[in-house]
Each structure stands twice: as C-alpha cells, then as structure tokens.
Amino acid sequence: MKIFTSTAIAHPNIALIKYWGNKNQILRIPVNGSISFNLDRLFTKTQVSFDSELTADILFINGIETTGSGLSRVVSFLNIVREIAGKQIFAQVNSENNFPVGTGIASSASAFAALSLAASNAIGLNISEKELTCLARRGSGSASRSIPDGFVEWFPGETDSDSFAVSIAPSTYWDLVDLVAVVSHEHKKVGSTAGHELANTSPLQSARVEDANRRLDIVRKAIINRDFQAMAEMVELDSNMMHAVMMTSSPALMYWENTSISIMKNVQKWRASGIPVCYTMDAGPNVHVITTKEYSENINQRLASMSGIKQIFTAAVGGKTRLVEN
Numbered sequence: 001m002k003i004f005t006s007t008a009i010a011h012p013n014i015a016l017i018k019y020w021g022n023k024n025q026i027l028r029i030p031v032n033g034s035i036s037f038n039l040d041r042l043f044t045k046t047q048v049s050f051d052s053e054l055t056a057d058i059l060f061i062n063g064i065e066t067t068g069s070g071l072s073r074v075v076s077f078l079n080i081v082r083e084i085a086g087k088q089i090f091a092q093v094n095s096e097n098n099f100p101v102g103t104g105i106a107s108s109a110s111a112f113a114a115l116s117l118a119a120s121n122a123i124g125l126n127i128s129e130k131e132l133t134c135l136a137r138r139g140s141g142s143a144s145r146s147i148p149d150g151f152v153e154w155f156p157g158e159t160d161s162d163s164f165a166v167s168i169a170p171s172t173y174w175d176l177v178d179l180v181a182v183v184s185h186e187h188k189k190v191g192s193t194a195g196h197e198l199a200n201t202s203p204l205q206s207a208r209v210e211d212a213n214r215r216l217d218i219v220r221k222a223i224i225n226r227d228f229q230a231m232a233e234m235v236e237l238d239s240n241m242m243h244a245v246m247m248t249s250s251p252a253l254m255y256w257e258n259t260s261i262s263i264m265k266n267v268q269k270w271r272a273s274g275i276p277v278c279y280t281m282d283a284g285p286n287v288h289v290i291t292t293k294e295y296s297e298n299i300n301q302r303l304a305s306m307s308g309i310k311q312i313f314t315a316a317v318g319g320k321t322r323l324v325e326n
Helices: 068-085 107-122 129-139 192-201 205-210 212-224 228-247 258-272 293-304
Strands: 003-010 013-017 022-024 034-038 044-051 058-061 091-097 151-154 165-169 176-182 277-280 287-292 311-316 322-324
Touching (some): 003 107, 034 212, 044 107, 058 068, 068 091, 068 107, 068 129, 091 107, 107 129, 129 165, 151 212, 176 293, 192 205, 192 228, 205 212, 212 228, 228 277, 228 287, 258 277, 258 287, 258 293, 287 293, 293 311
Parallel strands (some): 058 091
Antiparallel strands (some): 003 044, 003 322, 013 034, 034 151, 044 091, 151 165, 176 287, 277 287
C-alpha cells in the first residue's frame, strides 16, 4: 500500500474589485480582472492522502463525510490534478474551516486554494505559484487570488495559462482590517458558481464589465499609495454594481437583508465623519467592513451595538497558501 500525504492552509479573500461572470465557464476565465486581499485569521486546512488501496475519492469537511455536489466538485478537481500528473490514484480529503461555509465569506476560495497545493504536492507535482493560481482557479475562480501573499490581482486572460493571479503588495504593506459582520449563518440558496452563469442575463452586466479596468486602476493605485479614500469610494461602487447585476439577473438574486442595508448606510455616515471605513459584500448577506488597524476596535464596537448582527470576525491582511506538517 502506498500513501502520499500533504496538508495545506489557505485563507479566504475579500474582493475589492469583484469577479462576477465568466468568459469560459469550464475554465472559469472571468469577464474582468479583480483585486482582493487575504484574511489572516480565517482559514481552511486541508489534508490530501493519495492511497493506492482506495477505489474512489472520499471527502470529509469538518469531520463529516460529504457526498453529493460537494464531493462531485472535489472529484472533478482531483481529476484535473491526476491528469496533469499522469497518475490514476484516489484520495481521501480532510478539510476544515474556522468560519461559516456558504455564507459569502469566500469559503470556496480558501478550500480550493488549500486543496490545489495539498493535492499537487502529494501527487508529486512541482509547479510554480503562477501555475498554482491557474490550477486553483479551475476549482473556484476566486481561489486563484488566495494563493499569493497579501494584496492580489487576478488577470482575466483568454486561456487557461494566462488567467492567473499575482501579489501586488505583501500582507505587511498596509495595515487594513476586515470586520466581517455576519448577518446570517444560513447557507445561501444560490451559490457563486450558479450565480456566475446568470450574470449575462442582467442588462447591467455589460456596463459593469466595460468600466472594470477604470475601477481596477484606481484601486491598484490606491493600494500602492495607501490612499484609503480613493479605495473606499471605488470599492463600494464596485460592490453595489455587482449586486445590481445580481438583482437584475433572471432569476433575480437578492442577497441583501435589512441589517445588510443598515450596516452599509452606517458605514457611509462614519466615513463622512472622517473615519477611514468602507463596505463591500460578496455573494451573500454578510457585510465586510474595511478600516485601518487604528480604527478597528472603534468600528468593532459600533458594529457590536447594532441589532441584527450575529457575529463579527476580525481579520487583518493574510499571507499566501502554504504547506504545513501533516
């Protein structure tokens, strides 16, 4: 019996400029580029054991055996890894998260980033970080952005090899903090993969995509210059544009809850009073409230005093996906 095991840790990321909609659904090549930063205290830890005795892939998430669509997605991804390696051997995958899954905190990003590194290393592939971002993208588009360190840009590209992600600034570059205001722990009814397929049914998607490069340029420069105000306005605009596309898709995706809207309104009031703070939302009702380390406790207290918020996760800028001891 031969067993080859590797374990990796990856962080979810929060997109400052969003990914929504694909040019190629199978390869997950996006219609526009995106920028994000990794979230340091939130993580997925995944162990992959390729075992010559296994007759099929097995998946455990947080200690519970997972079947159905979750397993199918992992099997499809492992098939890609096996094809690249030229080896036919099945695996047991043990994955655990320290944050809620399926609620709009990019759990699929950290899951497939960790899986891509653990699986490729366990099966004997020695691939570059750029190639790893391409591999992770095949499992979940935003997973490509969880591979490199800190602040990351994902270039849309046209093919499997030129749609990749790179670090544009390390995690230590700017002391931003993301306070994730959890409005609901419920698993969202429509996941991101299905949502991407609906993007083009919205009449607003083409306008969002057409303006994307302008927003990317402004946010990229704002990160390099540590210009919070310039970043804040564009991050909120981009988030609102993506949700406008969702709300005008067919069928419509309505992720906002009453508390989500209250948080967004309050954040804009707080910024108008001089506090560096902005909001963004992924595909889910939870609101990411971004500020600087200096103001993070102040913002945390303000959020804690609001009704309807069930939990607050606090995360600074996180590092890259990495191997750990089995």
